[in-house]
Amino acid sequence: MTRTYLPGVLAMAAIVVASNILVQFLFGQWLTWGAFTYPLAFLVTDIMNRVYGPKAARQVVVIGFIFGVLCSLVGTQIMGEYGPLVTLRIAIGSGTAFLLAQLLDVAAFDALRGGKWWRAPLVSTLLGASLDSAIFFTIAFSGALSFIEPSNDVSWAGEVLPLLGVGPAVPLWVSLAVADWGVKLSLALLALIPFRIIVGRVTKNTQHFV
Numbered sequence: 080m081t082r083t084y085l086p087g088v089l090a091m092a093a094i095v096v097a098s099n100i101l102v103q104f105l106f107g108q109w110l111t112w113g114a115f116t117y118p119l120a121f122l123v124t125d126i127m128n129r130v131y132g133p134k135a136a137r138q139v140v141v142i143g144f145i146f147g148v149l150c151s152l153v154g155t156q157i158m159g160e161y162g163p164l165v166t167l168r169i170a171i172g173s174g175t176a177f178l179l180a181q182l183l184d185v186a187a188f189d190a191l192r193g194g195k196w197w198r199a200p201l202v203s204t205l206l207g208a209s210l211d212s213a214i215f216f217t218i219a220f221s222g223a224l225s226f227i228e229p230s231n232d233v234s235w236a237g238e239v240l241p242l243l244g245v246g247p248a249v250p251l252w253v254s255l256a257v258a259d260w261g262v263k264l265s266l267a268l269l270a271l272i273p274f275r276i277i278v279g280r281v282t283k284n285t286q287h288f289v
Contacts, residue, residue, distance in 0.1 A: 084139055087127045091143025094120045096150040099165045099173050102219070109243055109258035118266040120177065121207055122274060124184050125200040129278050133189040140181040148174045167228040172218030180211035200274050201267060208263035212256050220252035 094116060102113030120143075128136035151173060154165030184207030191199040218224060220236035236252040243254050 084127070084131070084135060087123055087139040088142050088146065090123045091120055091139055092146040092150065094123070095143065095147030095173065095177060096154070099147075099151045099154065099169055102169060102173075102215075109254050110262060111255060111259065114259045114262040115266075117211075118204075118208065118263045118270065120181065121184055121204040121263075121267065122200075122270045124181050124207075125188055125203065125270075125274060126277055126281070128185055128188045129192075129199070129274075130281050133185050136185045136188070137182065140178070140185065144174065144178050144181070147177070166219075166231045168224070168231055168233070169219045171227060172215045175218060176211045176213075176215035179214060180207040183207050183210055196275065197271050200271060204267040204270065205264060208267060209260060212260040212263065216252050216256035216259065220250075220255070222250070 098113040098117040098120075100113075101116055102111045104112050106112050106114070123143075124136050124140060127139045148170065151165045151170040155167050155170055184203045187203035187206050188199045191202055218227070220233050222233070222237040225231075225233070233252075236250065236255070238251045239248050240251055240254065241247065242249045243257060
């Protein structure tokens with residue numbers, strides 16, 4: 080690990096911590112605020128992968144993961160208006176989903192590296208984001224996993240409602256997961272713009288393009 084990677088590590092840790100807090104607050108009926116911040120983690124990973132290669136990207140993911148989880152665990156001990164700033168289930172769900180999804184992103188990006196510039200970041204983010212949403216919301220809010228943190232009442236997330244208000248009856252957390260997934264897919268497209276700009280500037284300055 081070199082100082083070159085430090086901005087990526089700090090950005091990753093900040094995104095994880097902020098998302099762990101924001102995911103506890105609803106934006107409208109089906110989204111959490113974390114849905115708008117967490118996808119930035121894939122942008123950071125893809126930039127590191129494109130500029131410095133998969134090994135560097137994995138290092139940033141692992142170190143960012145460790146730092147983010149540590150900060151999240153600290154958050155479980157800080158009480159806010161409605162309880163801990165970060166619940167244990169959210170910390171575990173976020174950490175597990177983050178690590179697996181980001182490593183999938185790195186592997187997919189590297190496999191598609193030689194194609195058109197947009198294909199690797201787009202496909203890898205779509206795959207990683209899909210896995211992330213499935214794992215995180217299941218661990219954080221599924222009633223079947225309440226044994227992880229019995230003191231954390233997430234019964235509100237288990238309320239059975241039509242999927243996104245129009246589909247079949249499912250627990251609320253499933254609608255939250257689907258809405259979150261949709262936002263991630265939309266942001267994956269939008270992230271191609273800053274990806275192209277940042278990679279272009281960094282590689283121009285470093286003359287290092289993997």
